[in-house]
Amino acid sequence: MYADYADLIHLLVALAIGAVIGAEREYRSKSAGLRTMIMVSLSSCLFTILSLKIGVENPDRLAANILTGLGFLGAGVIFKDENRISGITTATTIWMTAAIGMAVGAGYLILSLFATLIVLIVLILLIYVQERIEHRHQARTYRIVCPYRQETLDKYEELFKEYGMQVIRNTQRKTEHRITGRWVLIGTADNHRHLTEYLLDDPSIIELSF
Incomplete structure (x- = not known):
């Protein structure tokens, strides 16, 4: 019992x-x-x-x-x-x-x-x-689509560095009229916010996801 x-x-x-x-x-x-x-x-x-x-x-x-x-x-x-x-x-x-x-x-x-x-x-x-x-060490994936003008999207990698980002991985893919880049970036939450604000105002970007 x-x-x-x-x-x-x-x-x-x-x-x-x-x-x-x-x-x-x-x-x-x-x-x-x-x-x-x-x-x-x-x-x-x-x-x-x-x-x-x-x-x-x-x-x-x-x-x-x-x-x-x-x-x-x-x-x-x-x-x-x-x-x-x-x-x-x-x-x-x-x-x-x-x-x-x-x-x-x-x-x-x-x-x-x-x-x-x-x-x-x-x-x-x-x-x-x-x-x-x-907040201090945040990873995000960014995808940028721009019109293709005989150039790559390497200029954005320099921009990422200016905003204190570390590029972990990147790929670029070209279609007939567009070029698409995808990056995995690591940085602080504030740096990510400042970067996205700049990218959203970039007139050469057709599509942006982050």
């Missing part, structure tokens, strides 16, 4: 942990939010409890199978836009929530609560550090 009561406590703790982590993801409008994190935490906890009750010869296989089963959830929240991959933090949060749920199911309540605190610090507090870094 005591074991059943303890298991119920573990499930409630797993629910609370999943709710706390999921609320943070929901607040930031991520694809895996409150209910998803609750279900991940609860299911991992319950699988662990059942496996311990049934008896597993090799506990390592239990953890491996749970994390393998969660792989499709992680893949579902990762997507690629034009110049960056999004959703990796949410995918890894799903994995971490599962690990915490397993710790709760195995009875390691203090460990799981401490791990939850670390997750919240990473998700809530370190985002300001990340934003600070991105």
